[in-house]
Amino acid sequence: MxxxxxxxxxxxxxxxxxxxxxxxxxxxxxxxxxxxxxxxxxxxxxxxxxxxxxxxxxxxxxxxxxxxxxxxxTNDPLAGSSFDLSAHYQGDGPHQARAIFAGGCFWCMVEPFETRSGIISVVSGYTGGHMDNPTYEQVVGGYTGHVEAVEIIFDTQIWSYKELVELYWQLTDPTDAFGQMADRGSSYRPVIFVTNEEQRQIAERSKQDLAESGRYNHPIVTAIEPASTFWLAENFHQQFYQKNPRRYKKLKRSRQQFLVFQRMQTKLGHGWNRLRKK
Structure with missing residues (x-):
């Protein structure tokens, strides 16, 4: 061995x-x-x-x-491939900032950000709760008040916080306060965690713009809350899309199909309302 x-x-x-x-x-x-x-x-x-x-x-x-x-x-090549957390723990550089988003299962929230140029690091974890060092089973069991979330370190010369928030809206269902798609429960509720007043104002404005855009038939209920301690998830959960590509593709496809269907329903609803008014 x-x-x-x-x-x-x-x-x-x-x-x-x-x-x-x-x-x-x-x-x-x-x-x-x-x-x-x-x-x-x-x-x-x-x-x-x-x-x-x-x-x-x-x-x-x-x-x-x-x-x-x-x-x-079992001497699996994934063993020991502990996720590099140095960027998470060290101080941000002169052109770096952090964003924290919760949008259902964090397995599906890493790849859409991490694979884009200008994203320095994305880690999965738990935040917004009342217990120190929560475990995965405690969080999904609803015992700690935490939600599954991702912390993103980004290059501010390439990305603005506003652009990240706009990408976040595309990945989630902002009308569902009780989970996301098949992920149900308080630990999957959608939240934008803001680290300062500037982020809060940007998030609030973006949420208001989305509400006024007519893209959804129901109210925008995604919460905007101050960031608290971000507890790192277990190594198994880090970069899940790379460790379990087949399972991740199924999850990603299911989420995308749901969001496409939801947006199609909204467009059809708007079209029907216009016809009724004529």
């Missing part, structure tokens, strides 16, 4: 203590660690554990941290 034995054992111990680990995952991890502690051959115990986890791993149904562990023990 390429990975250091003591490192794997440390990972097992940490996963056993991790509150996000599911009970059945924890039971398998505990059996493996107990076997190793009792003198069983390390490679045999890890092989048995991998076989037990494999069916759920193939269906992408392990919790994020256990997924990372599974990739490590």
């Amino acid at each position: 390429k990975n250091n034995q003591s490192e794997i054992i440390g990972d097992l111990y940490n996963l056993l203590l991790n509150p996000a680990t599911r009970d059945w995952e924890r039971s398998l991890l505990r059996i493996a660690k107990a076997g190793i502690d009792n003198g069983a051959k390390f490679e045999d115990q890890i092989a048995k554990l991998e076989a037990e986890l494999r069916p759920l791993a193939l269906r992408n149904n392990l919790t994020p941290d256990v997924t990372d562990f599974y990739l490590k023990i």
Whole structure:
């Protein structure tokens, strides 16, 4: 096994203590660690554990941290490909600024921004809640008040904040306060988190312009809230579109089809109203 034995054992111990680990995952991890502690051959115990986890791993149904562990023990090339978070933690440069958007599942909110010139970094995380260091399962369970969001560091010489907000509108349903598309619940509500007064004014003006544009039949309900601590999501969630391209393409296609259908309905509604007035 390429990975250091003591490192794997440390990972097992940490996963056993991790509150996000599911009970059945924890039971398998505990059996493996107990076997190793009792003198069983390390490679045999890890092989048995991998076989037990494999069916759920193939269906992408392990919790994020256990997924990372599974990739490590199978020597998957994605293992250890921890997302580079240096840009997130370091101070912004003279022509850099940040934008934070929540628009449903953050898996679908990274690629539309990250693949554009002038975008320096995009990370997935949780914000707007009342608990420190929330886990994915706590957030989607609705226990923390957080929403899934992305933090974008952008080059202000190439992008204005107003342009980013306008792109955000194109990616989301601003009339749905209770989720986005198939993602339901408070952790998926659409929010623009503003980091200063200038961003707040731009976001408010853009929201008002959208409301007056007639593009939607229903009120624009996307919230505009002050930014608070942005907690990074687990490594499994970072750059999901690259790690799970087939699954991401299905999710992206579903969102796009919904938005196209919604906009078509609005246009048809406007056309019908004009005919009735004649």
